[in-house]
Amino acid sequence: xxxxxVVITGIGTVSACGLGYEPLWQAAVKGESAIxxxxxxxxxxxxxxxxxxxxxxxxxxxxxxxKSLKVMSRDIRLAVAASTLAVRDAGLVVESMDATRAGxxxxxxxxxxxxxxxxxxxxxxxxxxxxxxxxxxxREGIRALYPLWLLKYLPNMPACxxxxxxxxxxxxxxxxTSSTGGLxxxxxxxxxxQRDDADVMLAGATxxxxxxxxxxxxxxxxxxxxxxxxxxxxxxPFDRRRDGMVVGEGAGIFVLEEQGHASRRGARIYGEILGxxxxxxxxxxxxxxxxxxxxxxxxxxxxxxxxxxxxxxEDISEAKLIAGIFQNSSRRVPVTATKSVxxxxxxxxxxxxASLALLALDRNLIPPVVNLEEPDPECDLNFVxxxxxxxxxxxxxxxxxxxxEQSAAVVVGRHEK
Amino acid sequence: xxxxxxxxxxxTGLGAVTPLGNSVAENWKNWTAGKSGIGPISLFDxxxxxxxxxxxxxxxxxxxxxxxQPGMASAGRSTFFTLQAxxxxxxxxxxxxxxxxxxxxxxxxxxxDWGINLEGFIATVCSSWGENGRVVDxxxxxxxxxxxxxxxxxxxxxxxxxxxxLAGQFKIKGPVSSCLTACAASSxxxxxxxxxxRRGxxxxxxxxxxxxxxxxxxxxxxSQLTVLSKRNDEPERASRPFDKERDGFVLSEGAxxxxxxxxxxxxxxxxxxxxEITGYGSTADAYRLTDMDPEGDGACRAISGALRKSGLGPGxxxxxxxHGTATFVNDxxxxxxxxxxxxxxxxxxxxxxxxxxxxxxIAAAGATxxxxxxxxxxxxxxxxxxxxxxxxxxxxxDYVPNEARSGKVDAALSNSFGFGGQNICLLVERxxx
Numbered sequence: 001x002x003x004x005x006v007v008i009t010g011i012g013t014v015s016a017c018g019l020g021y022e023p024l025w026q027a028a029v030k031g032e033s034a035i036x037x038x039x040x041x042x043x044x045x046x047x048x049x050x051x052x053x054x055x056x057x058x059x060x061x062x063x064x065x066x067k068s069l070k071v072m073s074r075d076i077r078l079a080v081a082a083s084t085l086a087v088r089d090a091g092l093v094v095e096s097m098d099a100t101r102a103g104x105x106x107x108x109x110x111x112x113x114x115x116x117x118x119x120x121x122x123x124x125x126x127x128x129x130x131x132x133x134x135x136x137x138x139r140e141g142i143r144a145l146y147p148l149w150l151l152k153y154l155p156n157m158p159a160c161x162x163x164x165x166x167x168x169x170x171x172x173x174x175x176x177t178s179s180t181g182g183l184x185x186x187x188x189x190x191x192x193x194q195r196d197d198a199d200v201m202l203a204g205a206t207x208x209x210x211x212x213x214x215x216x217x218x219x220x221x222x223x224x225x226x227x228x229x230x231x232x233x234x235x236x237p238f239d240r241r242r243d244g245m246v247v248g249e250g251a252g253i254f255v256l257e258e259q260g261h262a263s264r265r266g267a268r269i270y271g272e273i274l275g276x277x278x279x280x281x282x283x284x285x286x287x288x289x290x291x292x293x294x295x296x297x298x299x300x301x302x303x304x305x306x307x308x309x310x311x312x313x314e315d316i317s318e319a320k321l322i323a324g325i326f327q328n329s330s331r332r333v334p335v336t337a338t339k340s341v342x343x344x345x346x347x348x349x350x351x352x353x354a355s356l357a358l359l360a361l362d363r364n365l366i367p368p369v370v371n372l373e374e375p376d377p378e379c380d381l382n383f384v385x386x387x388x389x390x391x392x393x394x395x396x397x398x399x400x401x402x403x404x405e406q407s408a409a410v411v412v413g414r415h416e417k
Numbered sequence: 418x419x420x421x422x423x424x425x426x427x428x429t430g431l432g433a434v435t436p437l438g439n440s441v442a443e444n445w446k447n448w449t450a451g452k453s454g455i456g457p458i459s460l461f462d463x464x465x466x467x468x469x470x471x472x473x474x475x476x477x478x479x480x481x482x483x484x485x486q487p488g489m490a491s492a493g494r495s496t497f498f499t500l501q502a503x504x505x506x507x508x509x510x511x512x513x514x515x516x517x518x519x520x521x522x523x524x525x526x527x528x529x530d531w532g533i534n535l536e537g538f539i540a541t542v543c544s545s546w547g548e549n550g551r552v553v554d555x556x557x558x559x560x561x562x563x564x565x566x567x568x569x570x571x572x573x574x575x576x577x578x579x580x581x582x583l584a585g586q587f588k589i590k591g592p593v594s595s596c597l598t599a600c601a602a603s604s605x606x607x608x609x610x611x612x613x614x615r616r617g618x619x620x621x622x623x624x625x626x627x628x629x630x631x632x633x634x635x636x637x638x639x640s641q642l643t644v645l646s647k648r649n650d651e652p653e654r655a656s657r658p659f660d661k662e663r664d665g666f667v668l669s670e671g672a673x674x675x676x677x678x679x680x681x682x683x684x685x686x687x688x689x690x691x692x693e694i695t696g697y698g699s700t701a702d703a704y705r706l707t708d709m710d711p712e713g714d715g716a717c718r719a720i721s722g723a724l725r726k727s728g729l730g731p732g733x734x735x736x737x738x739x740h741g742t743a744t745f746v747n748d749x750x751x752x753x754x755x756x757x758x759x760x761x762x763x764x765x766x767x768x769x770x771x772x773x774x775x776x777x778x779i780a781a782a783g784a785t786x787x788x789x790x791x792x793x794x795x796x797x798x799x800x801x802x803x804x805x806x807x808x809x810x811x812x813x814x815d816y817v818p819n820e821a822r823s824g825k826v827d828a829a830l831s832n833s834f835g836f837g838g839q840n841i842c843l844l845v846e847r848x849x850x
Contacts, residue, residue, distance in 0.1 A: 041555035048559065071706065100718060103701065108597075110530050110575055115542070119552035121637070122542050132539045134633065138465035142637045150638030151706055151836070155530070155576070155597040160837030163701040169715065172701035172839055173605060176528070176576045176597045184594060188609070195612060197699070197722075212555040212562075216541075219559070220568030280584045280593040285520055404581035406593060 006193045007415055009267040010090025010255030012082040012204075013355050015342040016052035016248050020085055024352060025359050028341050028367035029388045033232040035246050035343055038210060048219050049228035051210045052248025052343025057081070063165075071151045072161065074249070075111045079158035079206035080165055082251035086202060087166055090255035090267060094166050097261075103170030103198045105189040106159040107181020107205030109347035112213040113153060121145040158206050162253075170198045178402035179307070180278065181205045182252060182350030183410050187276035189256050190410075199261040204253035205348035218247060223311050235340040236371040237308035238315050238379045245310045248343020252351025254358075259415075270358050274395070275411035284321045286407040287399060291325075294395070294411040298326045301333055301411070302393035303366050303384075305357040307401045308337025309344060312376075314401060319379035321407075322399065332382035334389060336360075340370040350400040354410065361393050361414060426614045426695075427848055429688040430510025430676030431788050432502035432625075435775055436472035436669055440505055444785075445792050448771055448800040449821040453653035455667050455776050460631050468640040470652040471631045472669030472776030474498060489582055491570040493531025495627040495781075496579040498672035500586055503623060507587065510676040510688055512621070514588050523591035523619040525610035527602030528579035529628025529780035532635060537565040579627060591619050597780060599835030600742070602626050603673065604783030604843055608697035610677045611843075620682040625784035627672035639668055642707060644744055656777075657804040658741035658770035659748050659812040666742040669776030673784035680848075691791040693848045696729070696830075698722025702838025709746055709834060713754035719840035720758045720830065727844045729828055731759045734766055734844075736793055736829040738786045739816075741770025741802065742777055749811045751832060756814075767824060769817035773803040783833040783841065790829035790845045799824050 013020065016034035017027040027034055035050050043049040059077035062084045063069055072080070083104075087094075094102060125141030127133050151157060156174040163172050171192050175181050182205035189203035209218060218224050225244040227234040235246035262269055274296065277289025291298065304326070307318055326333045338356050339345075345352060360366050366389045375383055395413040402408075433440065436454030437447040447454070454472045463469045474494070482497045483490055489497075507513075514522070541564070545557035572578060580595045592613065598605050603626025610622035630639070639645050646665040648655035657663040683690060700722065702715035709716065724730065740751055756763040771789050778785060789800050798821050805818040826847070833841045 043556055043559065045556055046559045099703070100700065103699075113533075115555060115558055116547075116552040118538075118634070119542055119547075121634075122539055123546075123552060126543075130543065132543065134462045135465040137633060137637075138463060138467070142467065142641065145637065145641060147641045150642060154599060154836060156599050156602075156835065156837050156839060157706070159598075160701070160706065160839070163703045163838065164705070167703045169701050169703045169718070171699040172598070172837075173596050173609070173699070174598050176595050177580075177593070178575065178577045188594070191612065191616070195616070212553075212558040216559050216562035216566065217568070217571045217574075220562065220566055220571055222568065278592045278594065279520065279590060280524075281590040285590070403575065403577050404584065405590075406577075406581075 004194050004196060005259040006190050006256050006273045007259050007262050008254050008270045008358060009257045009262050010086040011355050012086030012089060012253040013352055014054060014078050014082045015250035015352050016054055017342060021355055021359060028338050028356050029365060031368055031370045033235060033340050033370050035231045035234055037231055047226045048215050048224050050231040050234055051246060053210050054249055071148050073111050073152040074208045075109060075206050076158045076161050078208060078251035080161050082204060082253040083162040083202050086253040086255050092255060099167050099169045101170055101198050102168045102200040103172050104159045104162050104168055104202045105173045105185045107175045107185040107347055108155045108158050109207040110155060111153040112209060112211050115212050117146060117149055162202060178406060179346055179349045180400040180402035180406050180408040181347045183398060183400040183408040184278055186254060186354060186410050187278060190273045190276055193256060193258050199258045201256045202253050203256050205351045206251035207346050207348035208249035209247050209346055210249045233371055235310055237310040237337045237339055237369055238375055238383060239372045240374045240376045242310045245344045248345050250342060250345050250352060251348055252355050269415040271361055271412045272415045274413045278408040281405045282317050282321055282407060284325050287325050287409040290409040290411045296395055296411060301395055301397050302391055303334045303396050305353050305398040306335050306337040307399055308339055315376060316378045318401060319381050322381060334366055334384050335381045336366050336384045337369045338367055354398050357396050357398050358412060361396055364391055364393060366391050424615050424617060425680040425693060426611045426677055427680050427683050427693045428675050428691045428791055429678045429683050430506035430512060432505030432674040433785060433788060434474055434498040434502050435671035435785060436474055437775060439477060441788060448774055448789060449798050451801050451803045451820055453774050453803060455652040455655055457652060458631060461633055466636060468636055468645045468647055469649045470655055470667060472667060473631060474670055492573045492582060494629040495529055495672055496582050499579050499583055499627040502672040502674040503583055506674040506676050512676060519588055519590040521591055521619050522589050522621045523613060524580055524584055524589055524593045524623045525606045525613060526580050526595050526624060527597060527606040527626030527780040528576040528595045530576045531574045532632035533574060534566060534570050535633060540565040598839045599837055600779055600782055601833040601835035601839040601841040602780040604831060604833035604841040605699060607675060607784060607787055608699060608841060608843055611694045611697055614677055614679050620679045622677045623674060624677050625674040626780040628778055628780035629670035630779060631668060631670050636668060654804050656743050656773050658743040658773050658802050659809060659816045660805050661807040661809040663743040663745060665744050667776035669778045671778045671781045673781050673788055675784060690848045692794050692845045695846050696723035696727030696844025698842040700840045704838050707836055709750045713750045713757060715838055715840040716751060716754035716834060717757050719842040723842040723844040731762055733828050734830055735826040736799055737766055737768040738790050738829060738831045739768050739770045740832045740834045741772050752812045752814055763814055767799050767817045768814050769800055769802045771800050786831045787843055787845060790831050793826045793829060794847050797823050797825050
C-alpha cells in the first residue's frame with residue numbers, strides 16, 4: 001500500500017554495559033553479563049540483590065538546562081541520554097530539517113515514585129503517635145512534597161522531554177504496553193513514517209525499576225531470580241537451571257527515517273524495517289504478520305532474537321511459538337536472546353535487543369545467549385550458545401512478549417536500494 | 418480529496434461511564450441539559466485538602482463485575498468502568514465476537530494508571546523510616562513490603578492491565594496497543610485506531626480511554642501543580658471553561674469506549690453508524706512541560722493536520738468540541754489557535770467544552786468528547802459550556818453558553834491537548850453513504 005520505505009539511521013542505548021551501543025555489543029559478543037550487586041542502596045537483608053544497574057550515569061552530560069533535572073526521574077534521564085546518543089549517531093541536525101516532520105514514539109513504564117519523595121509527604125502527615133492521618137496529609141503532608149513531583153512520573157514525560165531536547169514537533173506518542181513497548185514503538189513509528197505523517201521518528205523505550213518501589217513490586221509477583229551469589233551467572237534464559245528474571249535498567253532509541261530523506265542527507269543506514277506485527281495471543285500471529293508484510297518466508301530469516309525472559313512459562317510458550325513458525329523451514333533458524341547481558345529492561349526490553357540484533361546484522365555475528373548451558377528440553381530451538389556465531393545475514397526477526405498474551409515482532413533487513 | 422483512502426472508518430458503538438451517568442443515553446441527556454457532575458470528594462477524606470471537589474462516578478456496581486470476573490478483585494476503578502462501557506458499546510454496535518474473526522478485532526486504548534495501595538504503602542513506609550539523611554530506608558522497604566503489599570494488587574496499577582482485562586473479557590486476539598499521552602490520550606488512541614483500520618490491520622478496533630486519579634496522591638499532585646480549581650464551596654460551578662473567572666480544571670474519572678469499524682464491514686452486518694472519522698492530527702509543541710506554546714503553534718498544526726487528512730477546509734466545520742479545561746492558559750491559547758486556523762470564520766463556529774459539566778477525566782476525556790461530537794451530528798444538538806458567566810476578552814468565540822442549542826452538524830472537530838505539549842485533533846463527519 002505504502003511506497004514509503006523506512007530505514008534505521010541511528011542507534012542510542014544506555015544500559016548496564018555503559019553508554020552507547022559499542023560497550024553493549026562488546027559485552028554481548030564476549031558473553032559477559034553486566035549483572036552486578038545493586039549499589040544504590042544496601043540490599044543485604046533482601047532476597048533481591050543483583051541487577052543490571054548502570055554505573056556512573058551522569059544525566060547532566062545530556063541535559064542542557066540544569067534546572068530541568070529536578071523534574072526528570074531516572075527513566076526520563078535515561079530516555080533523553082539515549083535519544084541524544086541516537087541523534088548524534090545518525091548525524092541528524094534538526095535545525096536543518098523540517099522539525100514538524102520529526103516526532104517521537106516511546107514505550108514507557110509506569111515510573112516508580114522515589115521513596116524519599118513520597119516519604120516526606122507521609123512523614124508530614126503523622127500524628128503524635130506516629131500514625132498517618134489523612135486530614136493531616138491534606139493540611140501539612142502535601143506541602144512537604146516537592147511541588148512539581150507529579151511531573152517526574154507522568155508516563156508521557158520521557159517522550160516530551162525528548163521532543164523538547166531535540167525540538168521535534170511532529171507526532172508524539174507514548175505507549176504503555178508492558179514488555180513489548182519498545183518493539184511496538186518501533187512498529188508504530190514505522191507506520192507513522194509509512195503513512196507520510198513524518199519523515200523522521202525517534203522510536204524506542206526507557207525503564208528503570210532498580211529502585212525499592214519497583215523491585216518490591218516485581219519481587220511480590222515471585223518472578224525475580226533470587227540467585228544473588230553469582231551475579232553474572234544469575235540470569236539464564238532458556239536454561240534448565242534458571243530461577244526467574246533479573247531486572248536491568250536502560251533506554252534504547254532508534255532514529256527511523258524515510259529512505260529518501262536518509263539518502264539525501266547521506267546518512268549511514270543500518271538496516272530497513274520490513275515488517276511489523278502485534279497481537280494478543282501466543283499463537284504466533286504477530287510473527288506471521290511481520291513476515292507477511294516483509295514478504296519473507298520463515299526460511300529467509302537468518303536469525304531470531306527471542307524475548308527470552310527467563311521466566312519458565314514464558315520461555316516455554318515462546319519456544320513453542322518460534323518452533324511452530326520456523327519448524328517447516330529448510331534449516332533450523334539460529335535463535336539468540338540477550339537479556340542476560342543487561343538484565344530484563346521490562347518496558348524497555350525490546351530496545352537493547354533490537355539494537356544488538358541490528359548490530360549483528362551489520363557485523364555478521366550473532367551474540368550468544370549468555371549463561372545458557374543446558375537448554376530446557378521444553379525449549380527446543382537452535383540456540384546460539386558459548387561463542388558468537390558468524391552469519392551472512394540479510395534479514396532478522398525480533399520477538400517480544402508482554403503482559404497477558406501480548407506479542408510483537410519486527411522484521412529488519414539489510415538495506416538494498 | 419475526500420475519502421482518498423480506500424478503507425473508510427465509521428463508529429458503530431458507544432459506551433460511557435462518567436460522573437454524569439453510567440450509559441451514553443444518560444450522559445447525553447445530562448450533557449444536553451447542562452448538568453454538572455462535580456461534587457465534594459467522597460472517595461477519601463479530603464476535608465483538609467486544598468482541593469476538595471471532583472467528578473466521581475456514582476451508583477456503579479463494582480461487585481457484580483468482581484463477581485463475574487473473580488480474577489479481577491483488586492483491579493482499579495477505571496478497569497471496571499472500561500468493561501462496563503465496552504459492554505455497552507458492543508451491545509449498541511450489535512457486535513458479537515462469536516461472529517467475528519478474533520484476529521481482526523483489536524484494541525487501541527488510552528488506559529490510565531491506577532493508584533498504589535495507599536494503606537499498604539503507608540504501612541510499609543512507616544515501618545521503614547530511615548536515618549542518615551534517608552527519609553525511608555530502601556532495604557527495609559523492600560523487605561517489609563512483603564508484609565503489607567500484595568503482588569497482584571500492585572500489578573493492577575499498570576495501565577496495560579485494563580487493556581489485558583478488556584481483551585480477556587471480550588476474547589479479542591488482534592493487535593492491542595495502549596497509549597498514555599496525558600490529557601490527549603484517548604483522542605490519540607482513537608486517531609491511531611482509525612489509522613489501523615484505514616491501513617487494513619484490523620476491521621474493528623475498540624478504542625477510547627479510562628482513568629481515575631481521585632486518590633490522595635493524585636489530587637495532591639495536580640493541586641500542587643496549581644492546575645485545579647479551588648472553588649471548593651461551589652462544586653457545580655467550579656469548572657468554568659472560557660469564563661473570565663476560571664481558575665483551573667476539576668479532576669474527574671470515567672471511561673468512554675467507541676467501536677471503530679471499517680465501513681464495508683459495518684454495512685455488511687447492518688450495524689448502526691454514528692458517524693465517520695476522517696481526520697487525525699498529532700503534533701508536539703516541543704516547548705515546555707506544562708505551558709502550551711504561547712503562539713498555539715502545535716495546536717494549530719494539529720487542527721490543520723486533521724483538516725488536511727480529511728480533505729475538508731475550514732469552511733466545512735460546523736462545530737468544535739474544545740479541549741476547554743478551564744485553566745487560564747489552555748482556554749486562551751486554544752481560542753487563539755482556533756482563530757489562527759479559521760480566521761474570521763472562527764466567530765461563526767460554535768465551540769463548547771463538556772468539561773464544564775464532566776470535569777477532566779484525563780485519559781478518558783478525548784473519547785467522551787468524540788462521543789459528544791457524534792451525538793451532536795446525530796441529534797442536531799450542541800452541548801453547552803456551562804458556568805459561562807463573564808466573558809474573557811481573550812476568549813471571544815461562541816462557546817454555546819450555558820444551554821444546549823440546536824444546530825445541524827455535518828462535520829465536527831474535537832481538540833485535545835496534554836501536559837508536555839501533546840496536541841491531538843480528530844475530525845468526525847456525518848456518514849452519508
